[in-house]
Amino acid sequence: MIIRERTIKYGDNVDTDVIIPARYLNTSDDRELASHCFEGLDRDFKEKVKEKKIIIAGNNFGCGSSREHAPLSIKTSGVKAIIAASFSRIFFRNSINIGLPVISSREAADFIQDGDELEVDFSSGRIKDITRDKVFNINPLPEFIQGIIKSGGYINFVKEDLNK
Amino acid sequence: MDDKQKPQTIAQKILACHCGRDHVSEGEIINADVDIVLGNDITLPIAIEEFNKIGTGKVFDRDKIVVVPDHFAPNKDIKSAQQCKFMREFAREQDIKNYFEIGKMGIEHALLPELGLVLPGNLIVGADSHTCTYGALGAASTGVGSTDVAVAMATGKLWFMIPRTIKFMYSGDLRKWITGKDLILHTIGLIGVEGALYKSMEFSGSAVSKLSMDSRFTMSNMAIEAGGKFGIFEVDEITEEFLKFRSDGNYKIFRSDPDAEYEKIYNIDCSDIKLQVAAPHLPSNAKNAEDLKDINIDQVVIGSCTNGRMEDLKISAEILKGKKVDKNIRVIIIPATQNIYLEALKKGYIETFINSGCVVSTPTCGPCLGGYMGVLAEGERAVSTTNRNFVGRMGHPGSEVYLSGPAVAAASAIAGRIATPEEVI
Structure with missing residues (x-):
């Protein structure tokens, strides 16, 4: 899969409380959750995401709560991928489980600027910053995790496994 | 050396x-x-x-699933009521034994150990990041998301990556009023909010061998605030004493091999640690409480899965006894379970709190995550014994949370600003 999108850049330690404040967790409706996405951090996110669909961030993206509402609200908002210097463990796991592509690359996350146009090739593990003409090669994820992504998420992966 | 002969950590052995x-x-x-x-x-x-999408129909084992309405329960609004109802109906359909309705319910991470549902050597997952709390019992326990819990409920299995381990050796005697909260805030301050990212944290040393179970639960609880996957204590006499009336002794104790390989070992002298406060907006902003005395506050919260246990209420009552809370602030005390509430009542702590001008609530996570029962307005500031002080955690994005243990929280309630017990007793 190859995507070509522009970026929104955030800083370090973007936590799940700013991604989706807990006061909105009284629903599991993904559209409603998306309507509050990043409300604690960036009031303009809803406008920005119409044009920019890759999030770039620093260290420890998604730290805090285990709420799957966080990656779910980001995915439903239309974000196609998140590239961060590092991810919190649970957020990373949740994103993979629901089929939201997450890429851990300190080098790329440091270099890429807000608004840059990127081309990301998930199968070959290549990020191209078209705006600044630079290419990053990503370390491939473990085979097991790639299997989950190929199935389109953990639920499908498990269903396929149970039907074997 | 072949991998099979390599010494292992407790996390590796349990997995x-x-x-x-x-x-x-x-x-x-x-x-x-x-x-x-x-x-x-x-x-x-x-x-x-x-x-429901997986299609197994039934959960893998009805006795191994635990369901606790605690975050927005007793129901805070209609939507929360719908969520709780959906969950209650599922628990009934699946005949889940360990469903805890209002009246029996407590904050999950205080409730499960209290009832002996989590034991040494267990592998536990929960769709709540503070599931790492049970590491205090020598278990491998960690927070996961909802999809992981769906798979675990259907199949009884889940994927895990074997983590590296960082060991924390605590030595020295604790100063007066110091509890597990001060040790863990100091530790997170030392290593940062991603200092243990993807790692297992192992807590040991002469100082922790004297720590109460309540303080150990507090420390394991906050392993996640350093990015940790597990926060594990080895089982000792204090653990066994706690478990004596809670289990039939049918559990397996794992210990790290003496020569196990650690990514890093921190030696921490506790005799140097003073009462800690983590300033906004990261749990790693740990400072000595005595250096923050000019910080005025609007609210104090004593409770949560981090510090809503007996030890916390005892310390709070000791400080608040015979005193009044500052006239300009609100003080909310939340015993974490019904049993803790009842014991605090018998010991006279609840009377002390009410006489001091505090409100005492039924168990709920409520204010910790800005849900209800103490949400902050714009510009307001709280001292709280909870676990997170992120932007907007307890309410308005323009509000602030200072994290502390019970001693600083109770003293601050009297002073109306951040204070230490010596100032108010």
């Missing part, structure tokens, strides 16, 4: 045992059998929807 092996290597991914799967009223509704 190996749960996939039917003697040894596992760091970085390896395994599919392991879980002992307990936990969900609450925020995370379980999504897990149930995902569970």
Whole structure:
């Protein structure tokens, strides 16, 4: 899969409380959750995401709560991928489980600027910053995790496994 | 040395045992059998929807699923009521024994250990990041998302990557009023909010061998605030004493091999640690409470899965006894379970709190995550014994949370600003 999108850049330690404040967790409706996405951090996110669909961030993206509402609200908002210097463990796991592509690359996350146009090739593990003409090669994820992504998420992966 | 002869950490041993092996290597991914799967009223509704998509119909073992409505329960609004109802109906349909309705319910991470549902050597997952609390009992226990819980409920299995371990050796005698909260805030301050990212944290040393179980639960609880996957204590006499009336002794104790390989070992002298406060907006902004005395506050919260246990209420009552809370602030005290509430009542703590001008609430996570029962307005500031001080955590994005243990929280309640017990007693 190859995507070509522009970026929104955030800083370090973007936590799940700013991604989706807990006061909105009284629903599991993904559209409603998306309507509050990043409300604690960036009031303009809803406008920005119409044009920019890759999030770039620093260290420890998604730290805090285990709420799957966080990656779910980001995915439903239309974000196609998140590239961060590092991810919190649970957020990373949740994103993979629901089929939201997450890429851990300190080098790329440091270099890429807000608004840059990127081309990301998930199968070959290549990020191209078209705006600044630079290419990053990503370390491939473990085979097991790639299997989950190929199935389109953990639920499908498990269903396929149970039907074997 | 062949991997099979390599010494192992407690985390490796528990994970190996749960996939039917003697040894596992760091970085390896395994599919392991879980002992307990936990969900609450925020995370379980999504897990149930995902569970239904898998199509197994029934949960893998009705006795191994624990369901606790605690975050927005007693129901805070109509939507929360719908979520709780959805969860309650699922628990009934699946005949889940460990569903805890209002009246029996407590904050999940205080409730499960109290009832002996989580034991040493267990592999536990919960759709709540503070599931790492049970590491205090020598268990491998960690927070996961709703989809993970759906899979675990359907199959009894989940994938795990074998983590590396960082060891924390605490020595020295604790100063007066110091509890597990001060040790863990100091530790997170030392290593940062991603200092233990993906890692297992192992807490040991002469100082922790004297720590109460309540303080150990507090420390394991906040392992996640350093990015940790587990926060594990080895089982000792204090653990066994805690478990004596809570289990039939049918559990397996794992210990790290003496020569196990650690990514890093921190030696921390506790005699240097003073009362800690983590300033906004990261739990790693740990400072000495005595250096923050000019910080005025609007609210104090004493409670949560971090500090809503007996030890916390005892310390708070000791400080508040015969005193009045400052006229300009609100003080909310939340015993974490019904049993803790009742014991505090018998010991006279609740009377002390009410006479001092505090409100005492039924168990709920409520204000910790800005849900209800103490949400902050713009520009307001709280001292709280909870676990997170992120932007907007307790309410308005323009409000602030200072994290502390019970001693600073109770003293601050009297002073109306951040204070230490010596100033108010």
